[in-house]
Amino acid sequence: MTSKLKKIPSYLRELLFMLIFRPLGAIGRHICPSLRGLWLISERGTDARDNGYRFYSYLVSEQPEVNARYVITPGSPDRPLIDKLGGAVNYRSPRHYIMYYAADALISTHVQPAAPDKVIYFRLAQHGLHARGRQVYLKHGIINNAMDWLHYGSLYIDLFVCGAKPEYDHVRSTFGFPEGVVRYLGLCRYDSLQEPGSGERMILLMPTWRGSGYPSGDAFYDTEYCRSFRSLLASPELARLLEESDTRLVFYPHIEMQRYIDCFRAGSDRITIADAGSHDVQQLLRDCALLITDYSSVFFDVAYLGKPIIYYQFDEEEFRSMHYRAGYFDCRRDGFGPVCTDEAQLLSALRGCIGSGMIPDEEYKRRAELFFPLRDRNNCRRTYEAVREITSDGR
Known part of the structure; x- marks a missing residue:
């Protein structure tokens, strides 16, 4: 042009x-x-x-x-x-x-x-x-x-x-x-998506986007979104849990948030901060043994695969008022895993899920089967x- x-x-x-x-x-x-x-x-x-x-x-x-x-x-x-x-x-x-x-x-x-x-x-x-x-x-x-x-x-x-x-x-x-x-x-x-994954013990942490009109990285740094995930990634308890269970965690922010990826730091060598250029979402979904997300619709993909999910919704009121209003699907009523609203709840749910072999509860499996009757x-x-x-x- x-x-x-x-x-x-x-x-x-x-x-x-x-x-x-x-x-x-x-x-x-x-x-x-x-x-x-x-x-x-x-x-x-x-x-x-x-x-x-x-x-x-x-x-x-x-x-x-x-x-x-x-x-x-x-x-x-x-x-x-x-x-x-x-x-x-x-x-x-x-x-x-x-x-x-x-x-x-x-x-x-x-x-x-x-x-x-x-x-x-x-x-x-x-x-x-x-x-x-x-x-x-x-x-x-x-x-x-x-x-x-x-x-x-x-x-x-x-x-x-x-x-x-x-x-x-x-x-x-x-x-x-x-x-x-x-x-x-x-x-x-x-x-x-149904092709075999790597079979490794990998947790995928994949939150969705938030408003991207931040004038600078410093402005984004001060958001609740950034603070919450920075805190989680730096958590000593998370690091211990990953070490004890011989598990790694991949943090992959939404494509619209990848511009701020340098704001995040891993608190353990078992944590990877993943950039979109070198990681394929489809492969990450196949490889993961468990998904942690806030509101990203990728949780449907993971439910389709029959894997466990934990929702980390620390800002639900703000998200629903500023981004997307709730629709027909309610994570607490219809979801495929527990809903956590703070870091302590999340780590407790994560410990329980790892302790049970990273297998979803029967109720969550039943919900997924009803949600996806077409599976081929x-x-x-x-x-x-x-x-x-x-x-x-x-x-």
């Missing part, structure tokens, strides 16, 4: 690109073989490690007749994964824009699938300015919080994939989408069949 274009306000720039590339895509899909029947897939545009990547991998290996391409930045650490599969499209390149307007299906873990700018294109779509392709929302996790902005009217989606039965029931009955849009197909990444390795196949169905009308 030239320096002159960068000076144009982003909304005006995208409108200009729409005027240029929309007709090129419309014409190109009729005369260019590489644009016919195109399925354009992405995640954030900078990565390949979630449902988008898993679905694309499935298409390349199992459905090679599908004309599928994957959008990702050239400098992404995940780019080699896509280069190995073939079909990479540089994010926000002219080719990306043309393919976006030519594609039969736009598929992503985020709303405004495969769009060059998700925020701007979300706003444009609300004014009827959207691409012609069928929009497929794979999501990047199970929905459990109140998310009004995902309701029909704010969001226009042709296929809304759910990964659990209660989630499907909730979204289908309350989000207002037309019949048939919301489907319980299973998350694509769950197909490979056919999630990608079902998603493929659903996308094929909604694109068969040739729109």
